[in-house]
Amino acid sequence: MSPSSDPLRPGDHVDSAAAPSQPPLGVRGWARFLWRQLTSMRTAIVLLLLLAVAAIPGSLVPQESSDPNGVIQVRADNPELVWLYDALSLHDVYSSPWFSAIYILLFTSLVGCVVPRLAHHWKAMRAKPPRTPARLSRLVGFQTVPGDASDLDRAERVLRRLGYRTARYGESVSAERGYLRETGNLLFHISMLGLLLVIGLGSGFGYDGQRLLVEGRGFANTLSSYDSFSSGQWFDEGSLEPFAVVLDDLEVEYETENRDAIGAPLDFTALVSVTEDGAERDAQIKVNEPLGVAGADLYLISNGYAPRVSVRDASGEVVYDQYTPFLAQDDAMTSLGVIKLPDGLEEQLGLRGFFYPTAVPLDTGALASAYPDLANPVLSLQAFAGDLGLDAGIPRSVYALETDEMTQIAGGDSGTDALTLAPGQTIDIPGGLGTITFEDVRRYGVIEVHVDHTQTPVFWITVLLFASLLASLLVPRRRMWVKAVGDGRLELAGLARGEDPTLERAVDDLARRLVDEGSAARGDDAPAATDAVGATAGEARPAGPTDRPRE
């Protein structure tokens, strides 16, 4: 039988005595049998390995949560497999029924394993260290030092000072330490459970919104100002923090000297004005430095160019004048964009094309961008006249042009060149529709507003998790005995409970302390005693009966 201060372990733990396996009897017998299976170490291993395997598909197939564009792409490329992706939730692996089933089983097993251990450990921490074994000589670090029963009080004091809990059994002291190891282990498992619960519940109250801002523009934190918005199931619109943000300036810096990295981005900084509680202040957002405003975190997640294009009708009247965000396509910020004019001209007009911050002609005559900053900005647009398809009530992306019902009038195969403009230039729209002017260009930044009430609790639980992991893996749990054998010698030995590579050194150390304190107590140098220790502690090995091989 293992003494009661040993931590409780599932039946198939190496430290448990092998339980006789009996066939389960009756419903309760079966229930108990199944529960034992579920909370066994073996099940924990199998579930952990299953969890590892189950996580892998999510890195192979694009996920709705991390790569929505990839999901669209994969579905478009493999239409015949869409049913399979959906049936297996392959685009939502981490919230799929099969992934959830594995971790729910794992955590059920964990609770089933931890709860009895908690109760047991609670009692164990109060229990006395176990009786001294009859023969210490077979235990780790066995050695003797001079002393008799009158030295046991002192031994007990030394052990207590070293953090042991002690008990006296006859002419011996029994000591145990390292309960923190089991405490740490239990806390570690519990904090994983805590982490899961806090994330699962807490994230239901948060939200996440994105808003594109051209320099000089701003937005207020309301639902309608977001380009895209997602929130947890318990989110309440009334909880949106009242603040407003204006993007004053977006500063970018690109590498100009290192020949192997010309144009590599070095820094993005969004300079903003924040209005909160009626007061306005200046602040900045950088890639690794989010801005905290009224409990929300603001991130700068991307940036680009927004050319300002104005259009006049045949009579010279301005019918359109706006900044339009273009989406960067490559490292040199070649940017693709679409401008739609449903009203104002004789026909509906659609413009689609590229903005090149530093335009250079290719051999083919086409343009490309050679550098991401504005060295030679050029806008090159194809024009389409006809029906933009905006009235059909079908939602259309602002970044896509539906040209089925339109005729191309500039660029492509239309026989007319694309409309190519530098800032300040004006050009006629073919067909006498009017003129188009590239007024200027500004940068835009996409600001993400993120509210997550789980952040702080998750952080502290994680700190607890890590600290308890350290305790659980590094604190040695061991027993130590000092026994007066009656012939002027004290016997010492230790026993490891779990991994304990330093046990021998600990026994040696105890021996040294007993001898040192002994000589101090007797007020002499006790050369003989020190010699005795010299022979038994430290590098040299005990002369006593030990079956341990030595080099």
Added chain:
Amino acid sequence: MPPAELDAWSLLLVYSAMAVYTLAFVAYAVDVARRSAATAVPEEARELVGAGASGAPATGAPARPTASAPATAPAGRPGRGARIGFALIVIAWALHLGGAVMRGLAAGRVPWANMYEFALTGVAVIVGVFVLSRLWRDLNFLGVFISGLATVFLGVATVNFYVTPTPLPPALQSYWLVIHVFVATLATGFFALGSGLSVLQLIKERRSSGFLRALPSTVQLEDLAYRVGVIGFIFWTFTLIAGAIWAEHAWGRYWGWDTKEVWTFVIWVIYAGYIHARATRGWRGSRSAWLQLVGFAAIIFNYSVVNLFFKGLHAYSGL
């Protein structure tokens, strides 16, 4: 010195280090071959090795030897080849460290921001853990494994992944790059050592002749592998946590199942499985050793295949 010149020196040092690692490998390999050919170790020496450390404790604890005794059992005294190998590995490591430092100077930042640099620093850490473990235990019997691994990894990295030093993209400009990535390589260093020990354990379980006889017992190898693996696990846990904090700063969420996050998690869970396996009847021994190897394979996979071929936010291979 201009950066390009510093980088040229760095490369020169790295190539020299590779050459010396190769020599170390040869020295170790010759040592192994010679010992395999040597006549059998006397019978009682073998028994002593097998007997392990403590005898059966009296209080009902399992009568299982632990490795409280140093792993170098009587016959484990390194041969001359192994001593030469160790000296060479130390020299190579010094050259290698010099190369990594020069690379950092050339780039004006820590030398672990793209795949070439991960390998450069990562292998230096692996060898460093091996060399410094000497202060704690004599693990020289792992010399073949470590010097071979260093030669191959460094060779593959310089040939396939080398890029000239470039400035850090804004997403990497954070002190978390210093902490998170370095601790990850440290964890990798310990896992590598643990895997080496597990490999030897598995080989020795099957066959114990020749130089294998001179090794510590399988139980001692397993205990050592476990201890080293546990240190790796602690560092890996820290890597995971630090990565989540950094992701919160950079991307606005601490966990988003990005491919690299997935694999960091997968590795963590495999090693958790390994730690449980070590404590489970029927799994202790070779099964848990295999799990340690699966974990290390996942680390290599994460570094190579995931970096090169998987799409995700962690696109820092520099290739």
